Amino acid sequence: QKEVEQNSGPLSVPEGAIASLNCTYSDRGSQSFFWYRQYSGKSPELIMFIYSNGDKEDGRFTAQLNKASQYVSLLIRDSQPSDSATYLCASRNTGGFKTIFGAGTRLFVKA
Amino acid sequence: GAGVSQTPSNKVTEKGKYVELRCDPISGHTALYWYRQSLGQGPEFLIYFQGTGAADDSGLPNDRFFAVRPEGSVSTLKIQRTERGDSAVYLCASSLTASEGNTGELFFGEGSRLTVL
Numbered sequence: 161q162k163e164v165e166q167n168s169g170p171l172s173v174p175e176g177a178i179a180s181l182n183c184t185y186s187d188r189g190s191q192s193f194f195w196y197r198q199y200s201g202k203s204p205e206l207i208m209f210i211y212s213n214g215d216k217e218d219g220r221f222t223a224q225l226n227k228a229s230q231y232v233s234l235l236i237r238d239s240q241p242s243d244s245a246t247y248l249c250a251s252r253n254t255g256g257f258k259t260i261f262g263a264g265t266r267l268f269v270k271a
Numbered sequence: 272g273a274g275v276s277q278t279p280s281n282k283v284t285e286k287g288k289y290v291e292l293r294c295d296p297i298s299g300h301t302a303l304y305w306y307r308q309s310l311g312q313g314p315e316f317l318i319y320f321q322g323t324g325a326a327d328d329s330g331l332p333n334d335r336f337f338a339v340r341p342e343g344s345v346s347t348l349k350i351q352r353t354e355r356g357d358s359a360v361y362l363c364a365s366s367l368t369a370s371e372g373n374t375g376e377l378f379f380g381e382g383s384r385l386t387v388l
Contacts, residue, residue: 168311192375203362203379204314248313252375257302257366258327259377261313 163187166249166262174270179236181265183249186230190251193225193232198246198264208234239269273298275380277363283386284353292348292383296365303346304377305338306362314362320346321368353387360384 166183173179185193192211196204210216210223210232222235232251236243246264276295284290296303302321306314316330320340328338335353340346350357361384364377 164313166313194376196377203381204377205379206374206376209374209376250377257304257319257321257368257375258316258329259304259375260316261306263311263313 162262163260164249164251164262166247166265168263168265170266170268172268172270173239175239175241177239177269179239179243179267179269181234181236181247181249181267183232183234183262184230185232185249185251187251187253187260188227188230189253192252193223194250194252194259195221195223195232195234196248196250196261198248200245204248204261236267239267241269241271243267244269275363275365275378277361277380277383279383280381281384281386283388285388286353286355288353288387290350290353290385292350292361292363292385294346294348294363294365294380296344296346296363297378298344299367300365300378301343301368302366303340304364304366305346305348306364308360308362308382317348350385353385355387358385358387 195208198204208223210225220237224233248264249262252259304319305317308314318328323343335351337349360382364379
């Protein structure tokens with residue numbers, strides 16, 4: 161079992177719709193969770209982080225964390241074609257610095 | 272801006288050769304990471320440094336891979352006797368120490384694309 165698992169997709173949504181990206185993790189010691197966006201041919205860049213159970217909103221993005229279910233999600237509201245990219249879920253342990261990435265979910269937003 | 276710098280951006284080598292990839296992190300970042308990313312996959316953890324020491328090298332695939340960070344800044348990833356399966360993009364990232372007020376966000380370089388023929 162991989163430490164961080166994501167559906168590789170692709171996930172295709174129409175412009176203006178809500179895109180929902182999901183991630184599960186196996187290590188209960190994981191405390192911080194990150195969503196990175198990676199455009200084709202580019203390096204990952206952070207878009208959200210979360211470490212408390214519940215929701216965290218930043219603009220059109222909402223991250224959700226459920227530690228009991230070991231589940232993290234990212235919602236993108238009013239999806240735009242420019243949101244088309246691979247979204248990487250990552251986890252990190254408290255007291256450590258090792259950050260583990262999932263395989264990523266490819267998102268396509270159709271104009 | 273002074274982001275993470277990686278050299279070379281592209282490296283083509285022959286099977287069996289030795290390769291060095293260099294990473295210059297953001298100034299003041301104490302943590303430095305190496306990842307390997309193959310097409311269609313997420314970054315695969317190789318090693319991270321806290322200062323000069325390798326705090327976790329559990330991701331290095333075998334003893335052909337080695338990394339150093341002698342002065343706590345620039346790091347070099349060294350691959351001996353390269354194999355075709357080593358072909359990938361090698362990403363370096365740096366971060367501040369994760370502590371109160373710091374998220375531990377990773378800042379990535381543009382990567383070094385290694386092709387082993």
